[in-house]
Amino acid sequence: MHFSRMILQLLKSRRRPCQGLWDASRLSLRVLPTEIDIFGHVNNGMYFSIMDLGRLDMMVRSGVWKTLQSKGWSGVVSAETISFRKSLRLGHRYDIDTRLIGVDGRTVFFEHRIVVDDEIFARAYVGTRLTAKSGTITRDDMIEVFGAPPEDLELPDWLIEWSRNNSLPSRRQPAPHDWR
Template sequence: MHLLLRTLLQLLRSRRRPGLSVWGNSSLPLRVLVTDIDIAMHLNNGMYFSLMDLGRFDLMVRSGVWKLMRSKGRSPVAAGETISFRKSLQLGQRYTIETRVIGLDERAIYFEQRMVSDGEICARAFIATRLVSRSGPVSNEDIIAAFGAPPADLVLPDWIHEWRGNNSLPGTRRPAPHAWQ
């Protein structure tokens, strides 16, 4: 809820920005707001993924994917995320969220996102996403049919497969009981 208004505004702003390919790169300029910081006066670690949502929305809107997804009753959801931090972003500091699709497999579409300030990477994340509809996950065949085939050189790094395998939970139709080992 804390970013709902900001997300809605970004969806409107992105419609006015130049178009791009879903397989291209999005660069979204932002500034660290007072609602983004923690007691240390820098961007709160919990805000990075929320703000990166804005970068993915920007890419989807500007490429036409958002409108197409929504017209078919589809929504993107995060299935897995990992992030590394390098430099803090301070209150009022300008930065960009750089976003690109790095590939897909039978289960997810993968994004690389970077928070960049003054040409330096401050944080980098990898996000596995799914498209879902009321009837369940959308197949990659349907995604490619709607968005076009990815470039031939778009190949997921091997470590992404290992990361997903090591960090995924069972599907929602299988039990996942809680018990500390």
């Protein structure tokens, strides 16, 4: 179901007003029956799938989506964390507020907020990497294509530390499984 919802959102986003890459975006949605669990609220894992829609909408409306396709680049989530305050229930209307909060050497960081009546129900930070057949796209590649981030935009120290502490070894390095 999620794939079809992403395709539908892709089509809808193409008709929405353009926006700047560094501008916060808002996408209004309603909780669907396929998004709730046996307790009657949005499943915790579903929040990240819903937030994918916010990033997709932002990328399409800013022109990034078209550029990624023309260059053969794609995005992949490398890390994410979420905190919850209140539950979304079936039929709830809510907004996904999304903003790009910075770029380090290889990672593009987003903040997502699930908002109901101007109140935050959940907030997540998502690190993504752009990839191509040749490998990971660097910060310099991104800046060349999309322009530099605003000068006053600085990644919070805690987010840099979180990214460093939660990353796994590169796929070219061993990552043995051992509970010890």
